[in-house]
Amino acid sequence: MSKIGLTPPFLKRVTLLPNRVDRERFPFTRFPRLLNDDFSLEFSRSITFFTGENGTGKSTVLEAIATLCGFHIGGGGWEHQLHATTERSRSLLADALRPSWLPKVSKGFFFRSDTFAEVARYLDDVGVSREIDGRRLHEQSHGESLLSVFVNRFGTKDRCLYLLDEPENALSPTRQLSFLRLLRDWEQSGNVQVIIATHSPIIMSYPGATNLSFDGDAIVPVEFEETEHYRVTRAFLGDPERYLRELFDEDTNT
Ligand SMILES: Nc1ncnc2c1ncn2[C@@H]1O[C@H](COP(=O)(O)OP(=O)(O)OP(=O)(O)O)[C@@H](O)[C@H]1O
Ligand SMILES: [Mg+2]
Structure with missing residues (x-):
């Protein structure tokens, strides 16, 4: 049987249904131009990055996509939603979005760093994490436990x-490079679609991914080298002393 059409991205698009929008409430009050009546987001590759300045709406949109796809708003796998204890309000954006799948997938994980400890506790409690490196997650460092969940779960x-x-x-940084290898494994499996909100120039350098910038009034694809994160990091590391001098001079001049 041909696999055409059954390769990632499985979630092809999310589209706003204007009649379900409550313009008086968050996030429509906060992002009226971004979340206009014509809002839709296309996914054309296995791996998509959301990039942009703090507060531009990346987590808001990712969280909406997650709940739209059936994950618990507090994060975790689909099976975790029955056990999740995080009290979070639901996403009004999710209520106003329609997903287009080919095919619909029913496995995956929604990782959010603010609730990872809770999800790790759950994985420890149900015994799943015993298989990971012979150590339970709470016995590992934050970064170690994170990477073990990514690698093993x-x-x-x-x-x-x-x-x-x-x-x-x-x-x-070294483990971010390991994460790139993991991304490569996921992509090469032909079974995985990934959407990642990130500020890491290392992670967003992954070749063949789409970088979607949230920095303007619309979400648009940008080249990795065009991102603010890449330019600022590169300029800083190219001449940290000059950068710091200018930064602190600005402080004393204001
Ligand atoms: N429930 C809420 N009610 C009102 N405002 C909110 C709510 N949740 C988030 N915001 C605001 O919406 C804006 C966008 O937040 P969001 O977390 O989506 O940004 P972000 O792009 O993920 O930022 P960062 O890069 O810092 O993670 C922020 O200014 C935030 O304070
Ligand atoms: Mg965020």
């Missing part, structure tokens, strides 16, 4: 959707 045998909000938070 994020399978590639079945079609999966992985939604990750700032996975770099606990990862050293």
Whole structure:
């Protein structure tokens, strides 16, 4: 049987249904131009990055996509939703979005760094994490436990959707490079779609991914080298002394 059409991205698009929008409430009050009546987001590759300045709406959109796809708003795998204890309000954006799948997938994980400890506790409690490195998650460092969950819990045998909000938070630069290798494994499996909100220039350098910038009034694809994160990091590391001098001079001049 031909696999055409059954390769990632499985989630092809999310489209706003204007009649379901409550313009008086968050996030429509906060992002009226971004979330206009014509809002839709296309996914054309296995791996998509959300990039942009703090507060531009990346997590808001990722969280909406996650709940739209059936994950618990507090994060975790689909099976975790029955056990999740995080009290979070539901996503009004999710209520106003329609997903287009080919095919619909029913496995995956929604990782958010702010609730990872809770999800790790759950994985420890149900005994799943005993298999990881012989140590339970709470006996590992933040970055170690994070990477072990990614390596050991994020399978590639079945079609999966992985939604990750700032996975770099606990990862050293070297472990971010390991994460790139993991991304390559996921992509090459032909079974995984990943959407990642990130500030890490290392992670967003992954070749063949789409970088979607949230920095303007519309979400648009940008080249990795055009991102603010890449330009600022490169300029800084090229001449840290000059950068710091200018930065602190500005402070004393104001
Ligand atoms: N429930 C809420 N009610 C009102 N405002 C909110 C709510 N949740 C988030 N915001 C605001 O919406 C804006 C966008 O937040 P969001 O977390 O989506 O940004 P982000 O692009 O993920 O930022 P960062 O890069 O810092 O993670 C922020 O200014 C935030 O304070
Ligand atoms: Mg965020």
